[in-house]
Every structure is written in structure tokens, then in C-alpha cells.
Amino acid sequence: MTKLLPMNRRNFLQASAAGLAAGTVPGLFGSQAMAQTALTVGFIYVGPKDDYGYNQAHAEGAAVIKKMPGITLVEEENVPETVDVQKTMESMINLDGATLLFPTSFGYFDPHMLAMAAKYPKVQFRHCGGLWTEGKNPMNTGSYFGYIGQGQYLNGIAAAYATKSKKIGFVAAKPIPQVVQNINSFLLGARSVDPTITCQVIFTGEWSLAVKEAEATNALVDQGADVITCHVDSPKVVVETAARRGAFVCGYHADQSALAKDKYLTGAEWAWGNVYTNFIKAAQSGGKLGNFVRGGLKDGFVKMSPLGPAVSAEGRKKFEATLAEIMSGKFSVFKGPIKDNKGNVVVTAGTAFAEDAIELESMGYLVEGVVGSTS
Amino acid sequence: MEDTGIGLWGVPLAIFAGAIRVSTPFIFVSLGETITERSGRINLGLEGTLVFGAMTAYAVAVMTGSPTLGVLAAMATGALFGTIHGWICKWPKVNDIAIGIAMMQFGLGLAFFLGKSFIQPVAPKLPSIPLGTWSAVPQVQAALNINVLFFIGAALALFLFWAFKNTRIGLILRVVGDSTDAARAMGISPDRVRLLATAAGGSLAAIGGAYLSLYYPGSWNEGISSGQGLMAVALVIFARWNPIGCFLAALLFGGAGALGPALQSVGVTQGYYLFYAAPYVLTLIILIATSSPTRSLAGAPGALSLTK
Numbered sequence: 001m002t003k004l005l006p007m008n009r010r011n012f013l014q015a016s017a018a019g020l021a022a023g024t025v026p027g028l029f030g031s032q033a034m035a036q037t038a039l040t041v042g043f044i045y046v047g048p049k050d051d052y053g054y055n056q057a058h059a060e061g062a063a064v065i066k067k068m069p070g071i072t073l074v075e076e077e078n079v080p081e082t083v084d085v086q087k088t089m090e091s092m093i094n095l096d097g098a099t100l101l102f103p104t105s106f107g108y109f110d111p112h113m114l115a116m117a118a119k120y121p122k123v124q125f126r127h128c129g130g131l132w133t134e135g136k137n138p139m140n141t142g143s144y145f146g147y148i149g150q151g152q153y154l155n156g157i158a159a160a161y162a163t164k165s166k167k168i169g170f171v172a173a174k175p176i177p178q179v180v181q182n183i184n185s186f187l188l189g190a191r192s193v194d195p196t197i198t199c200q201v202i203f204t205g206e207w208s209l210a211v212k213e214a215e216a217t218n219a220l221v222d223q224g225a226d227v228i229t230c231h232v233d234s235p236k237v238v239v240e241t242a243a244r245r246g247a248f249v250c251g252y253h254a255d256q257s258a259l260a261k262d263k264y265l266t267g268a269e270w271a272w273g274n275v276y277t278n279f280i281k282a283a284q285s286g287g288k289l290g291n292f293v294r295g296g297l298k299d300g301f302v303k304m305s306p307l308g309p310a311v312s313a314e315g316r317k318k319f320e321a322t323l324a325e326i327m328s329g330k331f332s333v334f335k336g337p338i339k340d341n342k343g344n345v346v347v348t349a350g351t352a353f354a355e356d357a358i359e360l361e362s363m364g365y366l367v368e369g370v371v372g373s374t375s
Numbered sequence: 376m377e378d379t380g381i382g383l384w385g386v387p388l389a390i391f392a393g394a395i396r397v398s399t400p401f402i403f404v405s406l407g408e409t410i411t412e413r414s415g416r417i418n419l420g421l422e423g424t425l426v427f428g429a430m431t432a433y434a435v436a437v438m439t440g441s442p443t444l445g446v447l448a449a450m451a452t453g454a455l456f457g458t459i460h461g462w463i464c465k466w467p468k469v470n471d472i473a474i475g476i477a478m479m480q481f482g483l484g485l486a487f488f489l490g491k492s493f494i495q496p497v498a499p500k501l502p503s504i505p506l507g508t509w510s511a512v513p514q515v516q517a518a519l520n521i522n523v524l525f526f527i528g529a530a531l532a533l534f535l536f537w538a539f540k541n542t543r544i545g546l547i548l549r550v551v552g553d554s555t556d557a558a559r560a561m562g563i564s565p566d567r568v569r570l571l572a573t574a575a576g577g578s579l580a581a582i583g584g585a586y587l588s589l590y591y592p593g594s595w596n597e598g599i600s601s602g603q604g605l606m607a608v609a610l611v612i613f614a615r616w617n618p619i620g621c622f623l624a625a626l627l628f629g630g631a632g633a634l635g636p637a638l639q640s641v642g643v644t645q646g647y648y649l650f651y652a653a654p655y656v657l658t659l660i661i662l663i664a665t666s667s668p669t670r671s672l673a674g675a676p677g678a679l680s681l682t683k
Contacts, residue, residue, distance in 0.1 A: 047597065047598070048487075048491070048494055048596060048597050050491075050494045050495050051494065051596055052494075052495075078487070078597065200639075200640060201639075201644075202636050202639040202640060203639065203647055204636075205647065205648055205651055208598040209598070209601050210587075210592045210594065210596070210598055210599050210600075210601065211397055211587075211591070211592055211601060211603075211632070212601070212632070212635075212636065212651075213592070214396075214591060214592035214593075215389075215393055215396075215397065215632065215633050215635075215636045215637075216636040216639075216640075218389070218392070218396075218517070218636075219385065219389055219633075219636040219637050219639070219640035220640055221514075221517075222385050222388065222389060222514045222517070222518075222637075222640065223385055223640045223641065234596060234598070236594050236596065237592045237593075237594050240497075240592075240593060240594055241592060241593075244593075245517060258497075259497065371642055371644070372639065372644045373644035373645050373647075375645065375646070
């Protein structure tokens with residue numbers, strides 16, 4: 001698990017490699033114009049890059065830019081959110097000559113990526129999920145992320161047409177705002193079709209705990225939930241367990257239709273390929289990379305899995321109509337009045353939050369109809 | 376609103392079903408470790424063996440289409456890991472605990488390396504026995520879909536309990552475990568007995584891994600085990616080296632682990648982190664309740680490096 005030996009070797013090589021790179025191959029650290037023909041890009045993943053989940057979504061994005069001319073792709077997976085990731089970044093910069101790095105896991109940002117950004121000011125760092133702040137964080141860093149809540153809203157619509165028990169289930173990792181927003185969006189989508197639907201949520205407390213995720217899925221199905229979705233790092237276990245128990249599934253992160261076959265309704269997927277392509281084009285043409293990059297379905301940051309065979313014609317119609325509304329940019333999931341599940345009004349009547357509203361980034365409540373608690 | 380849920384009955388049912396579903400890896404790893412420790416050696420590397428077994432079983436099941444072959448292949452690799460551990464530990468001044476930790480890292484690393492290409496394919500699952508067909512409630516039917524490995528584990532616990540006491544092999548194992556000198560005086564080679572005991576233990580631990588990847592949760596990835604192999608080693612001490620105790624302790628851990636999700640599913644949602652800690656709290660309570668001021672580690676094999 002620890003990578004002490006190879007990393008020490010890399011550290012040992014670091015000085016000479018850096019000297020080599022700077023002295024004899026100036027192109028590696030040279031101007032943007034020289035980098036247009038050759039650009040080495042590093043991707044760092046916290047887990048396996050074929051996990052049917054968060055990391056796979058990023059690796060699929062990396063695979064898209066790998067095909068672009070002049071791009072050399074270096075990747076490392078299973079890098080813990082510790083000083084290990086700093087060593088990985090140093091080795092990508094010094095040994096592979098990477099000038100643009102994408103550390104894709106939340107915990108890489110502070111202090112690891114910021115430390116490396118200070119040490120290598122000529123290298124560009126773009127981090128997934130972090131909150132880059134102008135003035136506080138250096139200009140050679142930045143963060144990008146997608147608004148996937150509307151995808152979960154569409155999942156909820158598909159779920160509403162499939163559920164017979166009027167009870168849908170959500171296996172969640174930790175009650176952070178982004179997860180909570182997905183849970184709420186899923187139920188609000190379902191309730192836009194049938195306001196009697198409730199959503200049972202189970203928090204597992206960790207991003208990746210295979211046995212607990214399977215137990216949570218079984219418990220949801222035991223309590224009558226017949227459509228399951230999730231927000232964990234690798235939805236494979238949840239999707240397979242739910243399908244085996246006969247429940248329908250809405251996917252998350254990546255396309256899991258192969259795992260649930262005709263039990264798969266649709267899924268909210270990342271479309272990082274578009275995001276990375278934009279970054280690379282900017283880098284190759286010498287343009288600005290952007291320090292705070294956000295987008296949702298209409299910006300091509302997020303996409304939906306193709307609808308499965310179990311979605312009814314009526315469901316398909318509503319799904320596509322809502323998707324069209326989202327694409328027009330005039331849609332908001334959180335439109336008042338909304339109460340939380342303790343009865344307090346959390347969004348007043350007349351208020352509608354756009355998907356990039358800052359209020360949504362600190363969401364701590366579960367809406368009325370969600371059975372569960374964040375603590 | 377058509378209610379297909381079973382309400383509060385879900386909690387005892389989930390604990391019962393969870394005890395059976397989650398406990399099987401614990402049963403096999405702890406029984407394996409009991410055999411090894413009864414011979415006077417500790418193999419801390421069973422977490423690595425478990426994960427390597429999970430990977431091997433999954434990979435072989437994908438390639439051959441037979442989950443049974445997968446389990447057998449996992450047993451073979453588990454025995455090999457045990458043999459390596461046993462062989463290294465026979466040299467003088469080699470510490471079995473340190474070797475165990477090294478073997479654990481080795482097993483994990485090798486499993487992640489070789490298992491890379493098997494994360495995506497879907498392997499055929501081990502069959503289960505539907506014992507719940509008498510019930511009209513689908514939840515009960517699902518809970519009583521019990522994997523055959525669970526019954527094998529239960530039978531093995533009883534068999535080992537009997538065999539330690541009543542067979543010649545059991546006697547040899549215990550003599551070696553309690554006193555190396557006495558064993559030598561009897562003309563038994565302690566190293567050979569320990570080698571075989573560690574190999575058998577590794578082989579059983581690998582079955583636990585095969586259960587994880589081929590039945591429940593039934594998928595291979597690098598996070599498949601959440602430390603079951605390490606916890607099972609602790610279970611052995613908790614169960615005082617008694618195979619039936621291991622079986623019961625495994626059930627207890629499985630059932631307690633199911634408590635958190637089950638309570639959330641019936642609406643007891645406050646403080647789920649506390650419920651998730653239930654297995655460990657339970658362990659502490661039992662250890663304190665069964666502790667004694669006059670004897671320490673009753674039932675511990677005398678030659679075990681824990682007791683020296």
C-alpha cells in the first residue's frame with residue numbers, strides 16, 4: 001500500500017531529472033507556443049480507474065484527450081490523499097515532463113496540490129471539486145466541477161414511472177452538501193411526477209465500503225424501495241445487488257447499464273471528456289485555462305445514460321421534455337416553496353435557485369419526503 | 376400507497392440475514408487462523424491472503440465460467456501463501472508477526488496488480504440454497520437464500536472442535552502449539568506441523584475471500600475487503616481459540632454490522648455513526664465481561680509468540 005521504495009527512488013532521481021529537463025529539453029518547461037505540438041498531461045486518481053464509478057468517469061475523460069494530437073498522457077491510480085500524491089505530482093513533473101496536472105480527488109487540493117503549485121509555478125494544476133478562491137490560491141491552480149444534481153433530478157423522473165411501491169431508495173456515502181443535493185434532487189424529480197413518492201436514504205459513512213453498501217441496498221429493498229440509486233465512489237456493488245434483488249436502478253458517475261441490464265432505467269454520468277478537451281485546446285493555443293470552471297448538463301459537463309427498456313413511453317416523454325427544459329437553461333430544481341423533512345421552510349415561495357447558485361453549495365437539509373437524517 | 380415494506384420486522388430480519396451474509400468470510404478466516412495459532416504460530420497476513428483469494432476466485436470464475444473452480448483455485452493460492460509464510464518462519468530468529476505483515480502487503484499488492492483486468496468483467500456467482508420458499512414474504516425468502524459456504528463453515532467449526540480434542544492430528548497440533556520441546560521429545564517436527572497448519576489456515580482464509588468476490592457483495596475491486604481478514608484474526612483471540620466460539624463471534628459481528636443500515640431503513644436515522652461502531656462496542660463489552668483477574672488469555676496455545 002505504501003509506496004516508499006519507488007518514491008524514494010524517484011526522489012533520488014528528482015534533482016538530476018529536473019536539471020536535465022530544464023537544461024537540455026527547454027521545451028518541457030518552455031512557452032505555451034512550444035507546447036502546442038507536445039504537451040504532457042498527468043492524471044491522478046484516488047482509486048482504480050476502471051471502478052464503474054468516479055475514477056472511471058475521469059479516466060474516460062483522459063482517454064478522450066489522449067487521442068488529441070501532440071498529447072502525451074501519464075496516469076497514476078490508487079494514489080492516497082496523503083503526501084503520496086505530492087510525490088506522484090513531483091515525479092510526473094520531473095520525470096515525465098508533465099506541464100498540466102489533473103489531480104482528480106477532493107482531498108488532493110489542500111495542502112498537497114497547493115504545495116506543489118508553489119514549488120512549480122510554471123506547471124498548471126487543475127483540481128476536480130475544490131473551491132478555488134481568487135487571491136487566496138495561486139493563479140497556476142484552478143478547480144473545475146460539474147453540477148450533476150439535475151441529472152439526479154432526471155433519474156428521479158425515470159424512477160417515478162418505474163416504482164410501484166411509491167418508495168425509492170438512495171445509498172449515500174457521507175452527508176456532504178453535494179451528496180445531500182443529489183438526494184434531494186432525486187426525490188424532487190420523482191415528486192414532480194407523483195407527489196406521494198418518498199425516498200429512503202441510508203448513509204454508509206464512507207466513500208467505498210463494499211459490504212456495507214450491499215447491506216444498505218438489501219435493507220432498502222427489504223423496506224419496499226423498488227428503485228435504487230446511489231452516491232458512492234464505485235456504484236458497482238449497489239447496482240448489482242439492487243438488480244439481483246429485482247429492484248430498478250438509476251446509475252451514477254458512469255454508465256452501469258452493463259451491470260443491471262434491463263433493470264437499468266438511466267443514469268447521471270460525468271462527461272469529463274468535454275471538460276478536458278476544452279482545457280487542452282486552451283493550453284495548446286496558448287489561451288487561458290480558466291481557474292474556476294463549472295457547468296452542468298447544458299454545458300456538456302454531465303450527460304444521461306440512454307434510457308433503458310423498462311422506461312415507459314409516458315416516462316420517456318416527461319424525461320425528454322424536462323431534459324429539453326434543462327438544456328434551454330431556464331430550469332431550476334430548487335423552486336420554493338420547499339420544506340425540509342423536519343417541517344421548516346428552506347426555500348421560500350417565489351425563490352428559484354439556478355444550478356450554480358452559491359446557496360446550493362452549502363446544502364445541509366433533506367427535503368420533505370426524504371426519510372433519513374444527515375447526522 | 377401500496378406498502379410492500381415490512382416495517383420494524385425489518386430490523387431483526389436484517390440482523391439475522393446480515394449475520395449469515397456478512398459472517399461467512401469471518402468464519403473461514405478465523406477458523407483458518409485458529410488452526411494456525413493452535414500450532415503455535417500467528418499469521419497476520421490473512422488479510423492479504425483473503426484479498427488475493429477474492430481476486431483469484433473472481434478471475435478463475437470469469438475465465439472458466441465456473442465459480443466452484445474459482446473457489447478451488449483460491450484455496451490453492453491461499454495454501455501457497457500459507458506455505459511461504461510457514462517456510463520463512465521456520466528459520467531461526469524470524470518473527471512470525473513481522474512476516475505476516477509483509478505477506479499481507481505482498482498479497483494485497485499482487486492481488487491489485489494481477490486483478491486489474493478483472494474489475495470490469497462480471498463473474499458467475501456461487502449458487503445459494505433457497506430455504507425460504509415456504510414463506511410468502513419476499514424479504515424472508517431473500518434472507519433465507521443462504522450460500523452453501525455458510526453451511527460448510529458451520530460444519531467445519533463443529534468438525535474442528537471435535538477434531539482438536541479427539542483426533543491424533545488434533546493432538547499433534549495442540550502439542551506443537553503448547554510446547555515445542557515436548558513435541559520434539561515426542562519425535563514430532565514442529566516446523567513441519569506449523570508449515571502444514573499455516574497452509575491449511577491460508578487455504579481457508581482464501582475461501583473467505585472467494586465468498587466476498589463470488590457471492591456477497593459479489594464483485595471484485597480493490598476495496599472489496601474492509602479489513603475482514605484483520606478483524607477475523609482478532610476474533611480468534613476473542614473466541615479463545617475455540618472453533619465454535621469463532622463461529623458464534625463471526626455471527627455476532629455479521630449481525631451487528633447489519634444493524635446500522637437496517638435501523639436507517641426503518642427510520643431510526645439519528646446517530647448512524649454510533650450504530651456502525653456497534654460491533655466494536657460489543658467486542659469491548661464482551662471482553663470486559665469475560666475478563667478475569669486471575670487468568671490471562673485462557674486457552675492460548677503456550678508456544679504462541681503472543682504469550683511468550
